Amino acid sequence: MKTTMNREVTVCDSCKRVIELCGTKCDECGRDFCFECSHSKIVIYSFGVHVGGYGDAHWCKECDHRLHMDADPRHVAYEMIQKLRAEGAAWHRDYSRRCEVAEAVTRTFHEERERAEKKAGEHLRSGDTGRHAAH
Numbered sequence: 001m002k003t004t005m006n007r008e009v010t011v012c013d014s015c016k017r018v019i020e021l022c023g024t025k026c027d028e029c030g031r032d033f034c035f036e037c038s039h040s041k042i043v044i045y046s047f048g049v050h051v052g053g054y055g056d057a058h059w060c061k062e063c064d065h066r067l068h069m070d071a072d073p074r075h076v077a078y079e080m081i082q083k084l085r086a087e088g089a090a091w092h093r094d095y096s097r098r099c100e101v102a103e104a105v106t107r108t109f110h111e112e113r114e115r116a117e118k119k120a121g122e123h124l125r126s127g128d129t130g131r132h133a134a135h
């Protein structure tokens with residue numbers, strides 16, 4: 001059966017296409033953005049330093065900028081999380097770099113020791129043959 005009925009749909013405020021799923025709404029102005037447009041129009045802030053998802057803040061670029069300038073308390077709180085996340089990532093990058101540098105040094109010593117042991121082993125073996133030859 002075919003019928004015509006009024007159906008409420010959500011339309012993307014940017015490209016005006018009907019949003020079927022995965023749309024994003026700005027927490028401040030309430031404008032809706034489709035999946036494609038949300039990449040360029042929406043800024044997402046995680047609610048936790050190590051976690052994200054439900055509870056994240058979504059702001060359109062305009063609201064994000066205005067709330068930042070107004071030092072909105074909720075925006076400030078989410079910005080702090082974003083800063084800590086960036087700080088953690090930077091710290092981890094620096095930590096990884098220092099680990100690599102430190103490990104390169106121990107590797108050098110280890111290789112040196114291995115070479116020395118191999119050399120000593122060769123020397124011992126040749127010493128054995130020498131002793132056998134003497135007998």
Ligand SMILES: [Zn+2]
Pocket residue numbers: 012013014015016017033034035036037038
């Ligand atoms: Zn769109």
Ligand SMILES: [Zn+2]
Pocket residue numbers: 026027028029030031059060061062063064
């Ligand atoms: Zn907005």
